[in-house]
Amino acid sequence: MNGSGERDSCFCFHSPQSGLVMEVDSLLNLSAACVAVYADSYNNDFLSLPASLKDKLLRVMLLKGVVTDLNISQLLHSGTHTLDMMNCRVSDFSLQQIHCPQLRRILFLRNLSITSEGVRALVASCPRLQVVDLTGCAAVTDEGVLALAHGCSSLEVLSLWGCSDVGDNALLELAGNCRFLHSLNLSGTQVTDVGVIALATAPCSNRLKEFHVARCRHLTGKALKAVFTNCINIQTFIFDGCPLITNQEALLYLTGSKLIQVSWTVY
Template sequence: MSPTQSRLDDEGIIALKHASRLLQTLDVSRCRSISYKGVMELASEDFLLKQIIMSYCHLVADPMIQSFGKLKNLQTLHLDGCDMSLIDLGQIGKCCRDLEELSLSKCKGVRDAGLSAGVIGCPKLKSIDLTCCSGVTDKVLLSLGSSCTGLLKLKMESCCNFTEHGLKELCSSCELLEELDLTDSSLNDAGLLAISNCRYLKVLRLGVCEDIHDTGLSYIALNCLDLRELDMYRSVNISDEAIGVICSHCIKLRSLNISYCTKITDAALFSIAKLLDLRVLELRGCIKVSLGGLCSVAKKCQNLEELDIKKCESMEEYAPLILAQCCKSLRQVNLSYCSATDEGIVALAKGRCMQRMRLVHVRNVSVKGFSRLLLAGESLKKVKLLVQWKDSLPWQLIERVQARGCRLQWVEKI
């Protein structure tokens, strides 16, 4: 059950109790009219509940978590955005020992000791989301490493109180990790060395990690050969050298984000062109890349589906035309704050797969060019344009485009 409104109350929960004992998923996210006593009504051995999702709910209490011990099939518990200041998270380990997925993203008051006790009691845990749980330290990582050796997914975005020592203990035990998110954290090169022990890693997110360098990325490149997604958004100390090593070894990469890595030049793009299975490439704000490097990617990465070159200031205006000629699988492109030609953007819009185009502050394109684009893009689902074009484009054209299912998003930006 997934509510579309937050009107469900305790009486509704009781009605569910009498209606179906085969219920397996309960989603009461943002249902502020439900109390923890209401949720407790479903905590019975007679129920087959496997998933409880109560993100951003008003009340979480120890008795409710204790009652979950009656749910013998419970595997997933989401408490995102709830206030844990008065909660003993150790109760999760005592009462939900078969838990496989726990999400505490953006929870207030998560304490290191309680969380450590909680995960120690959940040896079957495969996924845990601790996004913005700023109190997480090495103690939690040590607990995960000692008890949850089958862990596959760990999210710790905006957690800055752990060290490379905690990561070393975690990664030496949880060798099966497939997804790790350390965006905006205190990660350094020694931490990357620890992570390189996880040879089955498929997804690694390292955005806004200003203390990682080429040396640290080389550890990942040489050991995590199964990587499919790598995000280094705004990790500003990464250079062409790191990209070269990554692309030479992690040839299964399908998604790469190096937006605002301002040291990156065309040399990195020549390396990226080796990734023949690349689907998503984000170069936003890479001010040193130009048409030469992009041409190499366009000609060799034939499976490319999404490309972001917003604010690539050195990119020449013929880039869209080259993309249209070479990247027949493109379905999403961001050309905002770049130069283009009428011919180039129209050719891109005609692409058989093209669905989304972002064209805010595209230089050198005329009203006629935008009109032709909207007419030509029969497969387009969404186009983002500056609001001032709304009065310049024929209203009949706008109505026609919207009638065929294309959403025009008008934005006002300086």
């Protein structure tokens, strides 16, 4: 692979098996297997590519799950805006290599190798994050969320679904620092009425449109009342699997609400 071709809109890929030379635009249209087989062999050549080609290659490699701890630093540039890493098995080491001040959106899914340490490193280099999805990243704790709350004041969308060690400390900091937050998923965490009430009375309460607290087993009708009383623009509220919230309380607060989507469990 040669990143210094005559045209800055392409680079060449040399297959070690056939010696065939292909332009990257053709390579990107080939099967995922082609990218997966050869990506790591040539990742040192990615560094010299122009940003537009890195973006194209990165999209394909993210989709196919072949971005790794070993090649991620070669594929990024200062203007990288989005990283959908739901298909990739990366670790904190990758997050420590992401130095993208323009990064707005990063997504993970059920990655147990991502911890609060990695989140802290990410926040330090990417303070403009607006959308962070840590769904199923169970090794992320309050410490990681505190880093997000303090370092990314423009945060708008956050999913901590399944982060079972996250609790009220994290929610209190989000409430106090993230005034633009409008979508929050805390399902399967340890939050209680204390944290939810703080969020419902925080500056972001008028912006909050989507709130998920399914299987948050410590919540009671007090949390429900706080949300319905203060979050006047909420459209989606998911609180199924919360055994301390009674059916009578749910019906009481739902009467007259303008919710578009709601889900709760009848006990």
